[in-house]
Amino acid sequence: MLQVENIDLHYGAAQALKGVWLKAETGKVTCLMGRNGVGKTSTLRAVAGQHGISAGRILWDGEDISSLAAHARARKGIAVVPQGREIFPLLSVKENLETGYAPIARKDRFI
Numbered sequence: 011m012l013q014v015e016n017i018d019l020h021y022g023a024a025q026a027l028k029g030v031w032l033k034a035e036t037g038k039v040t041c042l043m044g045r046n047g048v049g050k051t052s053t054l055r056a057v058a059g060q061h062g063i064s065a066g067r068i069l070w071d072g073e074d075i076s077s078l079a080a081h082a083r084a085r086k087g088i089a090v091v092p093q094g095r096e097i098f099p100l101l102s103v104k105e106n107l108e109t110g111y112a113p114i115a116r117k118d119r120f121i
């Protein structure tokens with residue numbers, strides 16, 4: 011479903027990701043783990059198109075989506091639920107997670 015291949019990501023001159031690979035398969039929950047500041051959020055931003063990559067590529071169902079805008083990736087069902095102060099404070103944890111379903115039709119919403 012999702013294949014991240016050898017991506018680099020920069021914030022200005024600072025390199026946050028170097029040669030990251032990640033694979034997520036349909037029907038499985040994939041967990042990206044690491045210590046603080048290692049680049050988990052940056053990886054998700056790259057997948058969602060919220061921040062550009064400087065090397066590598068991102069495939070969605072075999073299609074290279076590396077240069078697609080964030081809204082075009084959202085239409086394919088790619089969403090990021092933020093952390094920390096970016097959450098909806100009046101929603102529960104479950105409801106916050108469910109906001110990730112927003113771009114896709116109700117009939118397609120499953121885990």
Ligand SMILES: Nc1ncnc2c1ncn2[C@@H]1O[C@H](COP(=O)(O)OP(=O)(O)OP(=O)(O)O)[C@@H](O)[C@H]1O
Pocket residue numbers: 021024026044045046047048049050051052053
């Ligand atoms: N907007 C930004 N501008 C500059 N550097 C940034 C920016 N966002 C993150 N970084 C840096 O990029 C690196 C990776 O950060 P990132 O937030 O992706 O890590 P993380 O694994 O999600 O961390 P945490 O466990 O704290 O959520 C860190 O060194 C961080 O300081």
Ligand SMILES: [Mg+2]
Pocket residue numbers: 050051052093
């Ligand atoms: Mg993070």
